Amino acid sequence: SYELTQPPSVSVSPGQTARITCSGDALPKKYAYWYQQKSGQAPVLVIYEDNKRPSGIPERFSGSSSGTVATLTISGAQVEDESDYYCYSTDSSGNEGVFGGGTKLTVL
Amino acid sequence: EVQLLESGGGLVQPGGSLRLSCVVSGLTFSNYAMSWVRQAPGKGLEWVSSISGSGGGTYYADSVKGRFTISRDNSKNTLYLQMNSLRAEDTAVYYCAKSTHPTFGGVGAYDYWGQGALVTAPS
Numbered sequence: 001s002y003e004l005t006q007p008p009s010v011s012v013s014p015g016q017t018a019r020i021t022c023s024g025d026a027l028p029k030k031y032a033y034w035y036q037q038k039s040g041q042a043p044v045l046v047i048y049e050d051n052k053r054p055s056g057i058p059e060r061f062s063g064s065s066s067g068t069v070a071t072l073t074i075s076g077a078q079v080e081d082e083s084d085y086y087c088y089s090t091d092s093s094g095n096e097g098v099f100g101g102g103t104k105l106t107v108l
Numbered sequence: 109e110v111q112l113l114e115s116g117g118g119l120v121q122p123g124g125s126l127r128l129s130c131v132v133s134g135l136t137f138s139n140y141a142m143s144w145v146r147q148a149p150g151k152g153l154e155w156v157s158s159i160s161g162s163g164g165g166t167y168y169a170d171s172v173k174g175r176f177t178i179s180r181d182n183s184k185n186t187l188y189l190q191m192n193s194l195r196a197e198d199t200a201v202y203y204c205a206k207s208t209h210p211t212f213g214g215v216g217a218y219d220y221w222g223q224g225a226l227v228t229a230p231s
Contacts, residue, residue: 001170030214035153042203042224043145043153048217086153094213095167097143097155 002026002091004100011106018074020103022087025068032070033088034063036081037102043086047072077107110134110220112204117225124194128225130187130204138162138182141207141216144189146200147224156202157189161210172198196231 209216
């Protein structure tokens with residue numbers, strides 16, 4: 001079955017730029033979506049359709065996609081951005097949804 | 109205000125069955141595809157199943173195909189997940205999630221989520 005690959009962890013200091021990657025063979029054809037999940041809470045959408053930001057999401061969150069890699073960028077990361085982040089997409093047929101394994105972002 | 113409220117979780121013996129429900133309010137339910145996403149204790153998110161707004165299209169992860177059935181009743185604004193032949197590895201919090209699109213297939217973000225329902229099938 002189709003897989004999306006993320007690094008298990010990323011660590012930055014406050015104010016630095018955090019980049020989380022997501023690789024998958026179908027990403028040139030399918031959108032990537034990014035979700036933030038804090039401990040014990042439901043996920044929250046932070047980026048949709050590769051690079052669009054929902055209302056209410058801070059401007060420091062941005063997304064991009066090139067070839068088989070999608071990237072979530074947090075410019076000027078803040079302590080409150082410490083969370084697990086998951087990319088999501090579908091296989092090339094659009095019949096199977098898949099989440100990446102998740103990336104734990106540490107800001108300290 | 110859009111709200112998703114899951115119910116039906118609980119403890120079930122391996123091989124048993126359970127039905128989850130998700131009641132949605134604050135929008136025109138039939139206009140949106142819906143999905144179930146689960147998260148095993150200490151693990152990541154796993155897509156389980158999706159259904160189109162009309163109910164005419166259903167999609168399943170290989171791990172649940174043939175055991176789980178997704179359905180919806182648009183007159184009751186309710187999404188269901190019938191889970192049969194449960195296994196220990198099905199133990200997880202199950203979230204219902206609303207799509208921004210009427211169909212499933214690589215478009216549509218999950219913009220609203222329920223609070224989750226815990227299903228436990230001990231080994």
